[in-house]
Amino acid sequence: MTDLDVTPARRSAGEVLSWSRAGVDPALRTAVDRLPESMRAIAGYHFGWWDEQGEPTGADPGKAIRPAFALLAAQAVGGAAATALPAAVAVELVHNFSLLHDDVMDGDTTRRHRPTAWSVFGVNAAILAGDALLTLALDVLAGSGHPSAARAIRALSDATQRLNDGQAADLAFEERGDVRVAECVRMAENKTAALIGAACAVGALYGDAEGHQVEQLRSFGELVGLAFQFTDDLLGIWGDPAVTGKPVYSDLNNRKKSLPVVAALASGTPAARELDELYHCDAQLGPAELERAAELIEATGARAWSLSQAEDLVARARVHLRAADPDDRAERELHSLARLATRRDR
Structure with a gap:
């Protein structure tokens, strides 16, 4: 038994994330140490x-929320969190591969309250580093020696292909x-939902x-x-920069066709028509715009529609969680993480 499997009886979602980060970080650092300098x-x-x-x-x-889902999923089916550590590390590596590439493609200069890797080391170097993390993720699974490693590699590879398609x-x-709107939802299902x-x-x-x-x-x-x-x-529109690590209205400044933006543009309202003119003008939008x-x-x-959709999705997710016949404690903590996913600004 390891520290990952010695935990208090009751934990908040924040405590679960701290537990996940503390358990995954040493293994993540060990994996990254194998990369070329x-x-x-x-x-x-x-x-x-x-x-x-x-x-x-x-x-x-x-926050390491994806590794936390991996560790808790192992516990939910009666396994040990420590046994799933390679799975958690691999998922975190794939996620960060996508972040390195996303920052380049979106031209974002800030992530987690500091300059993005490409803005410090250059575009080409950041792309190559992202590629290295993706390769390393599959190597971590392949080298784990677990009987399900091959199936896990296939599952993670499929999710990565969907992530790329969504991007x-x-x-x-x-x-x-x-x-x-249906196209935008499908994009999000691939870009974000597939990896979780x-x-x-x-x-x-x-x-x-x-x-x-x-x-x-x-x-x-x-x-x-x-x-x-x-x-x-x-x-990405209304988030506090202290929470998001990005400027306020960052997605609007980048003219992102995010879910609330697409839903607004498709609403057929006078506000939608004015928004369409603003969003598709050639000039850079200033603070007032x-x-x-x-x-x-x-x-x-x-x-309001986006908030309602998020709440409904979490409720539907719990039905599937219960259908997996999970361990009671892991079920509570997985649901708590799911609730946190829709309340990150609170």
């Missing part, structure tokens, strides 16, 4: 472990003025789950992941 320097900067000169920092490393759609939407679903599935596999448990937990994770994206898109765009989205009802 050029890639290791950028990866460690991105994770917040050190600055651009390699000096240790106290930077925000992120491609997200980028394509920026060039289109006719994005439909895979975190639950791979964690369950490493907990020696039955086939039906793996699939129910995957469905649970995917619904939570979609709720997570609805919340993330709201934070960005604030007006946010007001128009809210006026269409898209903000």
Whole structure:
């Protein structure tokens, strides 16, 4: 038994995330240490472990919510969290591969309250570091020696392909003025929900789950992941920079076709028409225009709709969670994490 499996009887979602981060970080650092030095320097900067000169920092490393889902999924089916550590590390590596590439493609200069890796080390270096993390994720699973490693690699590879497809759609939407709500939801299912679903599935596999448990937990994770994206898109417009690590209205400034934006544009209201003119003008939007765009989205009802969708998705996810016949404590904590996914600004 390891520290991962010695835990208090009752934990809040925040305590679960702290437990996950404390358990995963040492294994994550060990994995990253195997990278070539050029890639290791950028990866460690991105994770917040050190600055651009390699000096240790106290930077925000992120919440590690995906590894927490993997560890709890293993416990939910009667396995040990420590046994699922390779699954948790692999999922976190894939997630951060996507963040490194997303920051380049979106041109974002800030993540977790500090300059993005590409803005410090250059575009090409950041792309290569992301590639290295993806390769390392599969190597961690392959080298784990677990009987389900091959199935886990297939599950994580499938989720990564869906993630890439979702990112491609997200980028394509920026060039289109006719994005439909159903298309945007499908994009989010691929870009965000697939990996959280895979975190639950791979964690369950490493907990020696039955086939039906793996699939129910995957469905649970995917619904939570979609709720997570609805919340993330709201934070991308109205989020407090102290929480998001990005400027207020950052998604509007980048003309992102996020879920609330697409829903607002499709509403057929006078506010939608004004928003369409603002969103598709050639000039850069200033502070007043960005604030007006946010007001128009809210006026269409898209903000309230997004909040309602996130709440409904979490309720539907719990049905799948219970269908997996989970351990009582793990069920409570998985549901608590799911609720946190829709309340990150509270």
